[in-house]
Amino acid sequence: MTPVAVGRREFLKVSALAGGGLAVGSWFEFLSPDAAAGEGRRAFIANAHVTIAPDGRVTLVAQNPEIGQGIKTMLPMLIAEELDVDWTEVTVVQGDLDTENYAGQFAGGSNATPTHWLPMRRIGAATRAVLVTAAAGVWGVPESELTTRSGRVIHAASGRELPYGELTEAAAAVAAPDLETVALKDPADFRIIGTDIPDVDNDAIVTGRPLFGIDTTRPGMLYAVYEKCPVFGGKVRNANIEAVRAEDGVRHAFVVEGGDNLSGLNSGVAIVADHWWVADRVRREVLQVEWDEGATAAQSTAGFAARAAELYGQAPARSLREDGDATAAISGAAHRVQADYSYPFLAHATLEPQNCTAEFSNGRLEMWAPTQTPGGGRSLVAETLGIPEESVTIHLTRMGGGFGRRLYNDWLAEAAWIAREVEVPVKLLWSREDDTRHDLYRPGGFHRLEGGVDANGRLSGWKNHFVSFGSGERFASSASVRSSEFPAGFVPDFSMGATLMELGVPTGALRAPGSNALAFVYQSFIDELAIESGSDPVQFRLDLLSTNGEDQGLDPARMATVLRSVAERSGWAQRDQLPAGTGKGVAFHYSHRGYFAEVVQATVSQRGDLTIDEVWVVGDIGSHVINPLNAWNNAQGGVIEGFSQAMGQAITIDGGRVVEGNFNDYPLLRMRQAPPIDIHFVATDNDPTGLGEPPLPPAIPALCNAIHAACGVRVRSLPIEKNDLSWG
């Protein structure tokens, strides 16, 4: 969607930012050819992000995909702040994929905040500067005598004001300033950043207006399902296409050969019908396919676990980090612990199943795509169809969740292919079972750990054999570990190695990839070492953070600050006064530039029923929490997702296919399980960083550590529900 009907561009300037090489996008100034409402003035389209109407209404383009992280609201807040307008004057519209005008249009890695903090502010500031210059010209006064506030340029000396809307004609004649050097506000003057701004789509959401990819409608649209082999990489050998075509309401049915890229178009059968439900019913009840299942049919999660157990008996195939002599340190330690940890494959389970609407005509493809990576989607689709990227248009829709699933665009390729085949608009929609069984999963993993604590209570030796997935030396996607992952660099004698198992199941990033599993392992094992050596788990961690070392993957001072804060806020010092069966656990983790420390209080009945009583979260994401109202939502959502992942979720692979299919066997946390969550941010003198992911990882080990404190059961294998927590 574009904000205003536009004429041809008169000026086109692309600005590049220093220190990152990020092209902000096009800057151009012209006037809308449409006559403004009643006044003869035209709207000022300052640049690809900002349009100012004669009545003062400001339209801002939100350029990034919105997955529920609040970016559609937040990026425009940054522009509006520096433009110096009131938020009540702002209308936000979603931008489409437009790599000429917008850079960094993707949702992932909690990247949008650090990437766009300055660029979006510069766009607002530069637009304001143009308006100030225009007003100076109108009044014949020096710019230095002018200020702005709430969408007006003010000349205090003469008591004159001009609202931005009255400056549109004059502003269009002013040359754009240099974006790199335009003056930004002193944060002390912020009026929008740091305030509670509700999501711009709330009204549409609560009244049921169409917003999501699945809500797209095109004239003459048909509906499609796409049936793939339940075994990853399997291919159609034959299918009863004629019988399918004969069904009432079915308009097309055909086999697609596809390729071998598990995150692209794969072999399958498309059924296109007048109604989605008809297509899905025919797929379930009529379609019969013989599959060539392929080699992955031999793989299973049970097989992986058995193989990992064998591999523990050998030294790691690859060394990832060796500091000092971990073996000697551990054998000489006053306290030693050895433990095996594991966690399962996980699905993303976005509540809106994957879908895409596509229209192909005259060699051009138009798509309405709920995707986190529209640029990647365009490339994949163009390559799959063998058409130039320029002939693909991607409209961004709001998404019912991303969580990393929508980083991959496999279903876009399916929709594009089907659209070209049927030559009418078509909406491809996956069922929940399709979604659960054709994911790119958070990979499972296996860790053998040995640790030693010296007579002074310091963690002195650490050995980790990580049995993971990959081929040769290459880890599978999201199956790796950084060599600087905490506590690396804080333990003088440290050994980390890995052995990889072949995997035919596609894997990918799930919110806080890597961290969502590794924090559980490492922060639980650190807890085991603390408890074995009789130390307070918070103090043990503070001592660890104060250890000097090389190649430390985090800033220990920032982490110590949030750890101390959460201990204080949660009443950690009084935890021994909790009744039997109730306990507090602590954990911290650094990921995506954010520092989070969390305490969970949990109660375990003697029968083993778990209740999460309360959670305290302290985070450091830099100097500003840009939208506190949204930040609270993101943080508590991350914690609840961590609990969901940990408590009852596991993807079972058997015969190369995923067993689970829907929310009856892949459960999400429900309201009655959600505890109160106290969230606090510590502001530090660092540029603001993202919040979508870092609150999640420590929630899981904090919960598991609380369970141990409550009932003495140590959870070393997720999900929690497969552990017997009964005690007493």
Place this chain on the structure above:
Amino acid sequence: MPVSFVVNGRSVTVDVPADMPLLWVLRDVLDLKGTKFGCGISQCGACTVHIDGAPTRSCRTPVETVADSAVITIEGLSPDGNHPLQQAWRDLDVPQCGYCQAGQIMTAAALLAENPSPSETDIDRAMDRNLCRCGTYLRIKEGIQRAASTMTDDRASVGGGES
């Protein structure tokens, strides 16, 4: 086979397979996109509508079973989007991705219609069938409590009106 019923106060007749779930009739035949598809097996509640006042998962409701019934969807919950729940949702910034919220509001509206002062346990129980993948449960609960309180105040002020 034609089926006639009332949706948001408007009489409609649709000609679709009798066992087509109401969810798909609403979304794809009547172009009411507010009611969402999440699972198809009544596990997530995103498809919740009111049928003759009762909160119902429309994904598992064959359209023939609503013949002559009155169906309310999120679009018809209030004339101007100003049901106290809708207002509470705006005030508290409840949604994250927003996909589940129509179903949450419809279930909550049915709860409050039947139980104007629900306890926290009542709320947990009633809302148990509605999933939120983003985890907005705490704000949903607060939103229900706020709306309940607003509705109680409204009733009190009407009841104790001017003499």
